[in-house]
Amino acid sequence: MQRLRDLAISDTGFVFDPFSGATYTVNGTAQCLLDGLKRGLDRDGLVALLRERFECSDEDLPRDIDDLVQSLRMFGLVPGGFEVGR
Amino acid sequence: MSAPLTVAVTGLNATDNPGPGVGVIRSLRHCRDDVRVVGLAYDALEPGVYADGLVSDVFLIPYPSQGIDPLRDRLSYIRERTGFDVIIPTLDAELPGFVELAPELAAQGVGTLLPTREQLDLRCKAKLAALGDKGLPVPASRVLTDVTQLYAIHEVIPFPIVVKGPYYGARVAHTLEEAVAAFYKMVGEWGYPVIVQQFVAGQELCVCAVGDGEGGLVGAVQMRKTVITDKGKGWAGVAIRDPGLSQLTATFMSATRWRGPCELEVIRDADGGYHVLEVNPRFPAWCFLSAGAGMNLPYAVAELAAGRELSPLHDYRVGTMFVRIALDQISDMDAFSRMSTAGEVVRSHGVAR
Structure with missing residues (x-):
């Protein structure tokens, strides 16, 4: 999780990984989730954070979280077996 | 504030495969006005020669292939003209000569920070595997002096492999045919030996x-x-x-x-x-x-x-x-003519003391 915590995220959604030098751009939802994950929020906390920031239906939220975590695994930014705690 | 430092730097060949000299010089001058730089070039058309905002004086020096005596004599002359305190050589092929001259230079008050000859040999491409004995992870490699050695290379290093020249150059080869072509290319450009390394x-x-x-x-x-x-x-x-x-x-x-x-x-x-x-x-x-x-x-x-x-x-x-950016520097024929004939361009009016 150290790599996730070390990510530098700008207000515009530009992400820099100081470990690899890789850069990414993320949308507002992913930016919000990354912020929550860096703060160590669990799934309920992330859902609450998204509800607070966006107008969205409840069924979208778990899928958004899972999609982002899948991407983070793919880019090696979290360990392969990482799951968001409940 | 310490006394101004005059530093001689080689490697002014800032082409699309640049030598390190210009980068070293820009670093030396970065945010500092107490450094004077003397450029040491092998050719009158090395781009760094014409970077007059970076390099005060530039002198031609003899190629490493000419041996150490001409280099010693030339450095002695340049030292008289410029009074440099330190030399930073930046090219692989010239380092053995500078390492050998370092004690003499030190006796004359010229500082260097160079590896020993043993250290230089230890990390050369042909002997890199020896670093594995010192606990460093290095890919399997072999040193070749004959193209026929490639025919059985797959028995010790499976394809793909990297074929390298002794100083510069590297090509990835996935087949024997590609490896043979790369072998001859390296020999043509850099001479023997050729190094084959496991592709990682x-x-x-x-x-x-x-x-x-x-x-x-x-x-x-x-x-x-x-x-x-x-x-x-x-x-x-x-x-x-x-x-x-x-x-x-x-x-x-x-x-x-x-x-x-x-x-x-x-x-x-x-x-x-x-x-x-x-x-x-x-x-x-x-x-x-x-x-x-x-x-x-x-x-x-x-x-x-x-x-x-x-x-x-x-x-x-x-x-x-x-x-990085490629820029066209503008110069006049005067600097080029002085480099071509006298082998030097002195812009700082000699020794700065």
């Missing part, structure tokens, strides 16, 4: 580092190339921080007791393993990133070579980028 897939990372000669690290900046030319050279890059790479650099320094600047070229594979592909015994061309990121390694080398106390080296700023 992964992220290519570089470290610009300076060793204190006693096993310690003066400083190091890590970089990942973000744009690579068709010659495999980094045209853009970003400063990174990988703790495993820091450990590897520290291990290299303690294992070799390296003295002076160097560049480690490393592959980090998908499993997080590290493989040292090359150790270059001098600053890399991208070394200005170290100054730009806040850890000015060339200036640190100049200070140490001059026997001065090292100014505090601050940590570098991760995320600092470099993006």
Whole structure:
């Protein structure tokens, strides 16, 4: 999780990984989730954070979280077996 | 404020495969007005010769193939003309000569911060495998002096392989035919021997580092190339921080007791393993990133070579980028004619004392 915590995220959604030098751009939802994950929020906390920031239906939220975590695994930014705690 | 420092620097061939000299010079002059630079060039048309905002005086020096005596004589003359305090050689092929001359230069009051001849030999491409005995992860490799040795190479190093020249150049070969073609290309460009190395897939990372000669690290900046030319050279890059790479650099320094600047070229594979592909015994061309990121390694080398106390080296700023640019410098025929005939361009009115 150290790599996730070390990510530098700008207000515009530009992400820099100081470990690899890789850069990414993320949308507002992913930016919000990354912020929550860096703060160590669990799934309920992330859902609450998204509800607070966006107008969205409840069924979208778990899928958004899972999609982002899948991407983070793919880019090696979290360990392969990482799951968001409940 | 210490006395002004006059530093002689080689490697002014700032082409699309640039020598490190211009990067070293820009670092020396970065945010400082107490450094005067003397350029040492092998050819009148080396681009750095015409960077008159960077280099006060420029002198031609003899090619390494001419032996050490002409170099000694020429440096003696240039020293009389400019009074340089320190020399920073930046090209692989010239380093043996400068290493051999270092004690004589020191006796004349000229400082260097160079590896020993043994250290230089230890990291040469043909002997890189010996670093494995010192605990550094190096890919399997073989030194070839005959193309027929390639026919059985797959028995010890499976394809794909990397075929390398003794100083520069590398080609990935997936088949014997490609390997043979690469072999002849390397021989044609760089001569014998040819080195065959196991190809390792992964992220290519570089470290610009300076060793204190006693096993310690003066400083190091890590970089990942973000744009690579068709010659495999980094045209853009970003400063990174990988703790495993820091450990590897520290291990290299303690294992070799390296003295002076160097560049480690490393592959980090998908499993997080590290493989040292090359150790270059001098600053890399991208070394200005170290100054730009806040850890000015060339200036640190100049200070140490001059026997001065090292100014505090601050940590570098991760995320600092470099993006190279090709610029057309404008010059007149005067500088070129003076380089071509007298072998020197002196802009600073001689010795600055």
